Amino acid sequence: MISKFRLTSNNIILILTGLILLCMLLTFSIGPFIINKNPTDMDYSNMLKSPNEEYLLGTDNFGRGILIRIMYGGRISLIIAFSSSLFALLVGLFFGLTAGFYGKKLGYFIMRGMDFLISFPPILMAIFVVGLFGGSLVNLILVIGILYVPRIARLSYSQCLSINENEYIEAMKALGAKDLRIIFKGIIPNLMGPVIVQTSIIFAYSLLLESGLSFLGLGVQPPNPTLGGMISSGRSYLHMSIHATLWPSVFLSLLVLSANLLSESLREKFDPTH
Amino acid sequence: MLSYLFRRIITLIILLFLVVSFVFLLIHLIPGDPARIIAGIGATEEAVSTIREEMNLNQPLYIQYIDKMKGLFTGDMGRSLVTDTPVAQIVPKKFGATLELIIFGAIFSVIVGVPLGMIAASKYGSILDIIINIISIIFISLPVFVVGIFLIYVFSLNYQLLPSSGYVSLNEGLLHHFKRLILPSITLGLGLTTINIRMMRSSLIEELNTDYIRTAIAKGLSSIQAYWKHAMKNSLIPVVTVFSLQIGSLFGGSVLVEHIFNWPGLSSLLISSINRRDYPIVEGTMIVIALVYFIINLFVDILYTILDPRVKYE
Numbered sequence: 103m104i105s106k107f108r109l110t111s112n113n114i115i116l117i118l119t120g121l122i123l124l125c126m127l128l129t130f131s132i133g134p135f136i137i138n139k140n141p142t143d144m145d146y147s148n149m150l151k152s153p154n155e156e157y158l159l160g161t162d163n164f165g166r167g168i169l170i171r172i173m174y175g176g177r178i179s180l181i182i183a184f185s186s187s188l189f190a191l192l193v194g195l196f197f198g199l200t201a202g203f204y205g206k207k208l209g210y211f212i213m214r215g216m217d218f219l220i221s222f223p224p225i226l227m228a229i230f231v232v233g234l235f236g237g238s239l240v241n242l243i244l245v246i247g248i249l250y251v252p253r254i255a256r257l258s259y260s261q262c263l264s265i266n267e268n269e270y271i272e273a274m275k276a277l278g279a280k281d282l283r284i285i286f287k288g289i290i291p292n293l294m295g296p297v298i299v300q301t302s303i304i305f306a307y308s309l310l311l312e313s314g315l316s317f318l319g320l321g322v323q324p325p326n327p328t329l330g331g332m333i334s335s336g337r338s339y340l341h342m343s344i345h346a347t348l349w350p351s352v353f354l355s356l357l358v359l360s361a362n363l364l365s366e367s368l369r370e371k372f373d374p375t376h
Numbered sequence: 377m378l379s380y381l382f383r384r385i386i387t388l389i390i391l392l393f394l395v396v397s398f399v400f401l402l403i404h405l406i407p408g409d410p411a412r413i414i415a416g417i418g419a420t421e422e423a424v425s426t427i428r429e430e431m432n433l434n435q436p437l438y439i440q441y442i443d444k445m446k447g448l449f450t451g452d453m454g455r456s457l458v459t460d461t462p463v464a465q466i467v468p469k470k471f472g473a474t475l476e477l478i479i480f481g482a483i484f485s486v487i488v489g490v491p492l493g494m495i496a497a498s499k500y501g502s503i504l505d506i507i508i509n510i511i512s513i514i515f516i517s518l519p520v521f522v523v524g525i526f527l528i529y530v531f532s533l534n535y536q537l538l539p540s541s542g543y544v545s546l547n548e549g550l551l552h553h554f555k556r557l558i559l560p561s562i563t564l565g566l567g568l569t570t571i572n573i574r575m576m577r578s579s580l581i582e583e584l585n586t587d588y589i590r591t592a593i594a595k596g597l598s599s600i601q602a603y604w605k606h607a608m609k610n611s612l613i614p615v616v617t618v619f620s621l622q623i624g625s626l627f628g629g630s631v632l633v634e635h636i637f638n639w640p641g642l643s644s645l646l647i648s649s650i651n652r653r654d655y656p657i658v659e660g661t662m663i664v665i666a667l668v669y670f671i672i673n674l675f676v677d678i679l680y681t682i683l684d685p686r687v688k689y690e
Contacts, residue, residue: 164661187551196546197576221391221395221666221669222395222665222666222669223624223627223628223631223669225632226627226628226643226662226665228398228649230650230658231645233651233658306517313519313521314519314632317519317635320647330519333521333522333525340525340528341533344529347525351519351522351525354519354522355518358517361517362516363513366513
């Protein structure tokens with residue numbers, strides 16, 4: 103049952119962070135059309151400039167506009183974070199539900215596979231795989247997505263096991279409902295709350311992981327702008343100008359902060375006892 | 377407990393075996409001829425075939441795999457393709473540096489995080505509590521490398537209090553060594569600090585609201601005694617648990633910290649050898665990291681039973 107919407111402080115945070123994320127999304131998607139510049143065009147007469155009328159956030163060491171680069175870089179970050187958390191959600195649900203619903207042997211093997219994937223710090227695994235096979239957009243999405251599949255799979259597995267015990271599932275079975283119908287009508291709607299919360303946490307993690315990889319020079323390759331890459335190259339010029347490092351850091355942190363707040367208020371919404 | 381431990385060690389060995397196989401397979405899955413990739417563009421045919429010989433690439437895959445496994449059991453992990461030093465010599469050296477960083481990062485997170493959490497809990501709902509809360513959620517969202525760079529900007533470039541990067545071994549001077557350790561360990565520990573703050577706060581608040589504390593105060597115990605003698609002790613259990621669970625995650629964070637501060641640890645070894653395509657080192661580093669990570673997690677699980685006797689492993 104959907105409870106009546108009230109303006110609690112949690113709801114206000116939820117709306118605010120949603121708005122920040124939406125604003126970022128709009129800036130990254132529409133912004134490049136308004137500031138009609140190329141993020142890879144160099145301008146050697148305008149290197150490491152402070153914010154001015156032509157370049158709203160200043161320029162980097164190649165004289166490229168920082169704002170326009172943030173827009174393109176943020177776009178890449180969001181695309182990767184969104185696609186990889188969607189990937190983790192769908193694939194994780196598939197494995198978790200298969201293991202939980204068809205249980206026993208198959209479930210055991212699937213969950214041990216998940217244990218293996220989760221047994222290693224994600225960023226080290228990502229460095230290893232991306233370092234060997236290159237940091238193309240698809241590679242990054244797949245690697246980050248796969249690394250977070252176990253989080254969804256484990257959660258949906260344990261939820262599925264406890265939901266399976268309910269009488270309404272038994273009733274569905276007794277009425278002759280097909281497996282798929284039981285999964286989609288009986289189980290999935292009942293485990294979606296915690297799964298959505300987990301997915302939003304994964305979203306924040308993927309943002310951090312992607313920017314960390316591009317900071318190390320292993321993400322999407324230059325001259326394509328990425329937030330992590332901009333911070334990394336800007337830090338060599340910190341003693342001359344802080345803008346090339348500061349602004350991408352601000353945007354990246356804001357993105358992660360709002361993703362974190364979003365997941366936190368979602369958790370409070372779905373699980374008030376937490 | 378013993379049979380649990382036995383089973384855990386067996387699992388650990390299986391996991392390690394899987395990691396080794398996974399790393400081996402992936403390195404051999406790189407599209408193209410690995411020998412040619414390692415030799416680089418413009419290498420002579422001769423150089424390529426030397427590398428192929430050296431890496432045993434002429435053999436079929438399964439024989440290479442068996443050789444690798446044999447090597448591992450005898451402690452022979454191959455030699456670096458760049459410097460020709462044995463992998464078993466390079467990796468342990470770097471491991472010490474990483475461990476030092478992790479230990480000091482963890483210490484920082486406890487020294488700062490736990491008291492702040494206590495203050496926030498004892499002043500629950502006050503402005504101080506709200507400020508600590510806001511700061512902790514902001515810091516939990518700051519990427520490690522952003523924190524590191526801005527610490528360098530403030531403390532090294534602006535005020536020139538601490539060196540911005542590098543590593544000096546203990547033999548070359550205690551002071552210089554620790555001066556270079558401060559910024560990296562703070563950077564690494566900050567994430568865990570915020571977790572400690574939040575855990576300490578929520579756990580102490582919960583404990584202070586229990587009946588036995590109310591009874592103790594009603595019976596005339598001073599609130600300080602009730603805090604220190606009773607509430608604090610019990611509220612520390614979940615904090616220590618979460619703290620130890622998170623120690624392993626410092627391994628992941630150390631990658632970026634080592635990169636920023638030029639710290640010669642395991643992760644920077646991994647990255648530099650990936651960039652130089654020095655695959656034996658990559659393999660060795662991954663295996664050592666996996667081993668250490670697994671052992672830490674095993675210890676944490678055992679520690680868990682000691683801290684909270686209600687938890688029993690079957």
